[in-house]
Amino acid sequence: MPVSVLSIASEAFPLVKTGGLADVTGALPPALKRHDVETRTFLPGYPAVMKALRKGTPLVGYEDLGGGPAAIISGQAGGLDLFVLDAPHLYDRAGGLYADPTGADWPDNWLRFAALSRAGADLAQGIVAGYRPDVVHVHDWQAGLVPAYLRFWESAPPPAVITVHNIAFQGQFGAGIFPALGLPNYAFGIDGVEYYGGVGFLKAGLACADAITTVSPTYAQEIRTPAFGMGLQGLINTRADVLHGIVNGIDTEVWDPSADEHLASTYSAKSLKNRARNRRAVEERFRLHQEESPLLAVVSRLTWQKGMDVLASQADRIVAAGAKLAVLGSGEPGIEAALHLAAARHPGRVGLVIGYDEALSHLVQGGADVILVPSRFEPCGLTQLYGLRYACVPAVARTGGLNDTVIDANEAALTAGVATGFHFAPDNGDALFHAVTRISALHADEDAWTGLMRQGMKADLSWNRSAARYAALYRSLLRTPQA
Numbered sequence: 001m002p003v004s005v006l007s008i009a010s011e012a013f014p015l016v017k018t019g020g021l022a023d024v025t026g027a028l029p030p031a032l033k034r035h036d037v038e039t040r041t042f043l044p045g046y047p048a049v050m051k052a053l054r055k056g057t058p059l060v061g062y063e064d065l066g067g068g069p070a071a072i073i074s075g076q077a078g079g080l081d082l083f084v085l086d087a088p089h090l091y092d093r094a095g096g097l098y099a100d101p102t103g104a105d106w107p108d109n110w111l112r113f114a115a116l117s118r119a120g121a122d123l124a125q126g127i128v129a130g131y132r133p134d135v136v137h138v139h140d141w142q143a144g145l146v147p148a149y150l151r152f153w154e155s156a157p158p159p160a161v162i163t164v165h166n167i168a169f170q171g172q173f174g175a176g177i178f179p180a181l182g183l184p185n186y187a188f189g190i191d192g193v194e195y196y197g198g199v200g201f202l203k204a205g206l207a208c209a210d211a212i213t214t215v216s217p218t219y220a221q222e223i224r225t226p227a228f229g230m231g232l233q234g235l236i237n238t239r240a241d242v243l244h245g246i247v248n249g250i251d252t253e254v255w256d257p258s259a260d261e262h263l264a265s266t267y268s269a270k271s272l273k274n275r276a277r278n279r280r281a282v283e284e285r286f287r288l289h290q291e292e293s294p295l296l297a298v299v300s301r302l303t304w305q306k307g308m309d310v311l312a313s314q315a316d317r318i319v320a321a322g323a324k325l326a327v328l329g330s331g332e333p334g335i336e337a338a339l340h341l342a343a344a345r346h347p348g349r350v351g352l353v354i355g356y357d358e359a360l361s362h363l364v365q366g367g368a369d370v371i372l373v374p375s376r377f378e379p380c381g382l383t384q385l386y387g388l389r390y391a392c393v394p395a396v397a398r399t400g401g402l403n404d405t406v407i408d409a410n411e412a413a414l415t416a417g418v419a420t421g422f423h424f425a426p427d428n429g430d431a432l433f434h435a436v437t438r439i440s441a442l443h444a445d446e447d448a449w450t451g452l453m454r455q456g457m458k459a460d461l462s463w464n465r466s467a468a469r470y471a472a473l474y475r476s477l478l479r480t481p482q483a
Contacts, residue, residue, distance in 0.1 A: 001036070001475070002036050002037075002038065003036065003037045003038070003134050003135060003471065003474050003475060003478070004037075004038050004040075004132075004133045004134045004135070005032070005037055005038070005039045005040070005133055005134065005135045005136070005137050005474060006039075006040055006042060006083075006120070006123055006124055006133035006135070006136045006137070007025060007028070007029065007039050007040070007041045007042065007137045007138075007139070008041075008042045008116070008117070008120040008136065008137070008138045008139065008143040008146055009021065009022075009025040009041065009042075009043065009138070009139040009140070009142070009143060010043070010044060010097060010098075010113065010116070010139070010140070010142035010143065011025065011043070011097060012025040012026040012041055012043055012078070012080060013025075013026035013027070013078070013251075013254075014026060014078045014079075014254075015043065015048060015049050015052050015077060015078045015080070016043070016046050016048050016049060016097060017358075018096065018097055018098070019301070020165065020215075020248070020380065020381070020382045021139060021140060021165045023248075023250070023251070023382055024139070024163075024165065024215070024248055025041065025139055026078065026079075026080065026251070027249065027250065027251040027254075027463055028463060028466075028467060028470065029041060029080060029081070030079060030251075030463075031249065031462070031463030031464060031466075031467035032467050032470065032471060034464065034467065035467055035468055035470075035471035036471070037467075037470075037471050037474060038081075039080075039081065039137075040074075040081050040082065040083055040131075040133070041080045041081065041082055041083070042082070042083040042084070042085070042116070042119075042120050042123060043082060043083075043084050043085070044084070044085055044087070044090070044091045044097075044112070044113075044116055045073075045084045045085050045086040045087060045088070045091045045092070046091050046092075046097060047091075047092055049077070049082075049084055050084070050086065050092075052077035052078060053073065053075045053076075053077045053082060053084055054075075055075055056073035056074060056075035056082075056084060056086075057073060057074050057075060058071050058072075058073050058086075059071070059072050059073060059074055059083075059128050060072040060122070060127050060128060062119070065085075065087060065115050065118070065119065066087060066089070066090050066111045066112065066114065066115035067089055067090075067111065068087060068088070068089035068090070069087075069089075070085060070086060070087035070090075070115070070119070071085075071086045071087075072084070072085060072086070072119060072122075072123065072127075072128065073086050074128075083123060083128075085115065085116055085119050087115060090108070090111065090112045090115055091112065093106075109171075110171070110173040110177050110199070110201075111177075111180070113141070113142040113143070113145075113171065113201065114145055114177075114180070114181055114201075116142065116143065117138075117142075117143055117144070117145035117146045117148075117149060117201075118145070118149060118181075118182060120136070120138070120143060120146045120149075121145075121146050121149035121150050121153060124136045124146070124150060124157065124158055124160075125150070125153070125154055125157065132158070133158055134158060134159075134474070134478055135158055135159050135160070135161060135474045135477060135478070136150065136157075136158055136159070136160045136161070137160075137161045137162075137163065137470075137474075138160060138161070138162050138163070138205060138209070139162075139163050139165060140163070140164065140165050140166070140169065140202065141169055141170050141171030141201040141202035141205070142171065142201070143162075143205070144162065144171060144200075144201035144202045144203075144204050144205030144206075145181070145193070145201055145204055145205070146160060146205070147160040147162060147204065147205050147207075147208035147209040147210075148183065148187060148192060148193050148204040148205070148207075148208045149182075149183065150208070151192075151208045152183050152184055152186075152187045152192065159210040159211070159477035159478065160205075160208070160209045160210050160211075161209060161210065161211045161212075161213060161473065161474070161477070162205040162206060162209040162211075162212055162213070163212075163213045163214070163215065164202070164206075164212065164213070164214045164215075164223070164379070165214075165215055165379055165380075166379050167202070167214075167223050167228070167229065167230050167232060167379075168230050168305065168377075169202070170195075170200060170201070170202040170203065170230065170232070171200065171201030171202050172195060172196075172198055172199070172200050172201075172203075173198055173199045173201075174198050174199070175188070175194075175197060175198050175199060177199055178193070178199055181193070181199070190207075191207055191208075192204060192207065192208070193207075196231075202232070203232060203235065206232065206235055206236065206239065207235060207239075209242075210242065210477055211242045211244065211473060211477060212236070212239060212242055212243045212244070213243075213244045213245070213246050213470075213473070214243070214244075214245050214246075214379060214380075215245075215246065215247065215248045215379045215380035215401060216245055216246075216247045216248070216379060216380045216400055216401030216403075216404045216405070217245035217246075217247065217404055218245070218399070218400050218401065218403045218404050219245060219377075219378075219379040219380065219400040219401055220243055220244065220245030221245070222377070222399070222400060223236050224236050224237050224240065224243075228377055244469075244473060246466050246469045246470060246473075247380060247401055247404055247405060247466055248380040248382060248385070248401065248463075248466065249385075249461055249462050249463030249464070249465070249466045249467070250382060250385045250386060250389065250461050250462070250463070251463070252389070252461060252462045255362075255365075255386050255389050255390070256389075257366055257389065257390045257391070260362055260366065262358075262359040262360075262362035262363055262366075263278050263362065263363060263366040263367075264277040264278050264280070264281040264363065264366075264367075265277035265278055265366075267366075267391075268457075269391070269453075269454045269457045269458075272391060272450065272453060272454070275366065275367060275391065277367075278363060278366040278367030279295060279367040279368070279369075280367075281363055281367055282295065282297070282326055282363060282364055282367035282368060283295070283324075283326075283367075285326075285351075285353070285360065285363070286326040286351025286352070286353060287347070287348065287351050288324050288326060288348055288349065288350075288351045289324065289348040289349065291324075293322050293323055293324055294322070294323040294324070294369050294370060294436075294439055294440055294443045295323070295324050295326065295367070295368045295369045295370070296318065296323050296324065296325050296326070296368065296369065296370045296371075296372050296395075296436070296439070297325075297326045297327070297328070297364045297365075297368035297370065297371050297372065297392070298311060298325070298326070298327045298328065298329065298371070298372050298373075299328045299329060299361045299364055299365070299371065299383055300328075300329045300331075300373070300383065301329055301330070301331045302327075302329045302330055302331030302332060302335045302336055302339065303331045303332050303335065304332065304335075304376065305375060305376055305377060306331075306373075306374070306375050306376075307373075307374030307375050307376050307397060307426065307427065307432075308329075308331065308332075308335045308339075308374070309334075309335055309338070310374050310427065310428070310429050310432060311327075311339075311372065311374050311432070312335055312338035312339050312342060313338075313429050314429045314432050314433050314436075315339070315342035315345075315346070315350055316342070316345070316346075317433045317436075318433070318436055319346045319349045319350060321433070321436050321437060321440055322440060323436055323439070323440060324348075324349050324350070324351075325342075325349070325350045325351070326351045326352075326353075326364060326368060327339055327350075327351070327352045327353070328353045328355075328357060328360055328361060328364055329354070329355075329356075330354050330355050330356065336354060339352050340352060361386075364392075365386050365387055365389075365390040365392045366390050366392070367392075368392050369392070369393060369439075369443060369449075370387075370392065370393050370394070370395050370422075370439055371383055371384060371386070371387035371392045371393070371394050371395070372395050372396075372432075373394060373395070373396040373397060373402055374396075374397050374424075374426070374432055375396075375397050375399060375400070375402065375426065376397070376399070376426050376427050377399050377400055377426070378396075378397065378399055378400040378401055378402050379400050379401060380400065380401030380404075380405075381396070381400065381401045381402050381405070384396050384402055384405060384406055384421070385405060385461050387421075387456070388405075388406075388420060388421070388456040388457065388459050388461060389456075389457065389459075389461055391453035391454070391456060391457050393420075393421050393422070393439075393449075393452055393453060393456060394406045394420070394421035394422070394456070395421060395422040395424070395435050395436075395439060396421060396422070396423060396424075397423075397424060397425070397426035397427075398423040398424065398425060398426060399426045402423075403423070405459075406420055406421040406422075406423065407419050407420045407421065408421065408422060408423040409421065409422055409438070409442060409452060414448065414452075417451065417455065418455065419452055419455060420452065420455050420456040420459060421452075421456065422435045422438055422439060423435075
């Protein structure tokens with residue numbers, strides 16, 4: 001049967017993006033169409049979104065939503081069917097989606113995303129004539145209040161699914177904001193929005209949604225433990241019967257090495273020699289020596305979670321082992337400084353580009369030998385999936401979705417011809433360096449390395465199987481009577 005889904009998120013590629021959340025919310029709706037699921041995506045009216053939505057149609061107006069007038073408008077942009085919350089006082093500002101130009105969180109983030117959630121709940125309850133979704137699918141803390149509004153506002157709301165892309169980001173605020181949320185007083189409780197005496201946006205979603213998903217099976221189990229649950233493991237365990245781990249896919253049209261305009265040379269599994277031009281382009285961009293030693297790359301936020309401090313601590317050993325290192329990203333000042341120093345110590349062997357550059361990230365995947373992902377925890381990870389698609393062999397920490405999507409090149413896997421990359425223990429510099437020595441040894445065997453590259457390219461990285469699981473989950477909720 002056809003299913004109508006309202007997806008509510010704070011970002012979606014190609015309109016606005018800070019990370020993997022946007023890639024998921026941008027790629028999943030088109031994949032769901034093949035499973036008879038129609039999705040409308042609800043986004044904040046950031047300047048980039050409003051610019052893309054040139055012919056939007058106003059549907060519903062608010063005299064005062066979060067301190068100013070607002071409207072829900074509809075239209076299409078970036079290949080998505082959209083609802084957009086046009087609220088200039090909340091979203092039309094310089095800086096990032098969540099932070100001001102100095103990098104500090106917007107002090108009114110609670111209000112900005114409470115407004116998104118409140119208007120999203122209105123959409124779910126049929127505020128737009130002729131539209132009422134069968135299922136509401138919300139993403140991360142920014143939309144976490146939607147299930148709470150639905151539970152406490154309406155006796156028979158549509159079922160809600162919440163996807164946790166990273167449980168470390170929870171949207172926790174002081175209790176003083178509660179009166180402004182428009183929820184009944186009894187919503188401020190253990191089964192509602194209250195969290196350690198304050199208001200927890202993600203906690204509210206986890207408590208009130210009908211189903212919880214995470215972006216890989218391993219991460220779904222990890223967040224049930226104190227090491228990964230970030231204080232929410234108790235709640236997650238009480239709701240384990242509605243917890244599902246569904247691994248992410250990628251947009252295989254956006255990420256296609258045979259047709260990628262960001263590459264110096266396109267290629268396929270049958271023409272891997274064409275990657276050589278991309279390698280040279282990467283070396284030029286990162287000012288690295290043009291030689292055939294293993295070229296290791298990182299495309300990441302430069303943060304503790306991503307293990308970038310561990311990487312920086314091993315830069316000297318990586319160079320001593322004969323490899324080169326290209327790093328693209330930005331993040332914590334201390335880690336950026338450590339990597340700058342490593343590049344200064346090893347000119348031509350360590351290259352660093354600070355910033356977010358979508359085009360360059362494609363080129364790096366198309367030219368480097370290895371993509372390093374040393375995360376301490378990683379709900380799913382998309383970088384390693386792009387690496388598999390682009391024959392850029394992933395070397396990943398054995399955690400979360402990294403563990404689920406990469407097959408370690410141990411002797412058994414190599415003999416069976418199923419290996420796709422390298423595993424190492426997270427949060428461990430010696431383990432990372434040992435992986436580099438394994439990489440160097442296998443890279444010296446051209447036939448074995450080519451086989452590893454081609455095996456990775458065989459992986460089905462599309463959204464098709466995962467979209468089928470989401471579609472089945474939606475339909476199961478429609479068959480389940482709601483309390």
